[in-house]
Amino acid sequence: MKSTEQTRLGRDFWVDYGGEGMDGRALLLVAIGGALGAVARYLTTTILPIDSHWSTLAINLTGSLLLGIIAGGLHGSGMISDEMLILLGTGILGAFTTMSTFSLDLVKLIDEAQWITAILYLGSTALIGPILALIGWKCTSMILAP
Template identity: 45%
Template sequence: MGRNLLFVGAGGFIGTLCRYGVSKMIPLPDSGFPQAILLINLAGCLFLGWFLTYCLRSTMISAETRLFLGTGFTGAFTTFSTFTVDTVELFRNGQMLTAWLYVMLSVFGGLIMAFIGVSLGRRMGATQEGETS
C-alpha cells in the first residue's frame, strides 16, 4: 500500500507542476475565457481514455506505471475544481455566453476526446495483439 501511494504521489507532483506550467504558458485572455484549463482538461481526457484502454490490453505496462500516470499524473494534471470555479466566475461577471460555451466545450469536448482516446487505445491494442499472434 505504501509503495502504491508513493507512485500516485510522485505522479501527482509532476502532474501538478505540468498543469501549472501549461497554465502559465497560455495566459488568460482579456475575454476571461479559461483556454489553458480547457486545453489541459481536454488533453487529460484524450490521454486517460487512451492510456487506460491500452493498459487493459497491454501486459507490458506495470501496475505502478498505471498508478503513476493514470491516477497520479493525470489526476493532478486535469482539474475539475478549477473548471467549476472558472465557470462560476464567468457567470458572476455576467459573461453568460462565455460561461455556457466553456461548459459545453469542456463537457462535450471531454467526452469526444475520451472516445477518441479509447478508440486509439483499442486500435493500438489490436495492432499489438496482431503482431504477437
C-alpha cells in the same frame, strides 16, 4: 498486528486500486505522479498565452484524451502495468487536470455575466472531454490490436 477489520478494509482498498501487493507503493506512485502533474499544470498555465478558463479547458481536454489512451489503450492491452496506470492516470493526470478550477472559472464567467462564454465552456468541457477520452481509448486499442 492488524485487526481483521483493518486487514479487510486495507485489502479491499488495494485490490480496488491496482491489485494485490500494491500496499505503500501505490501511495508513493500517486504522490510522485501528483507532484509531476502539478508542476506540469503550473508550467502549462504560465506558458499558454490565453485566459485562464481556456487554458483550464485545454488542460482538461488534453488530460481526457491522454487518460483514454493510457487507461483504455495501453493498460487495456497490457502494455503498461497497474503501477504505471496509477502513476500516469491517478498521479500525473489527476494533478494535471482539475474539476475545481473548471468550477471556479465557470462561476467567475457567470458572475461576470459572460453567459455565452460560460455556456460554451461548460458544454465543451462536458461533451468534448468524454469524447476525447473515448477517441484516445478506441484509437489506441485499435492501433495495438493484434
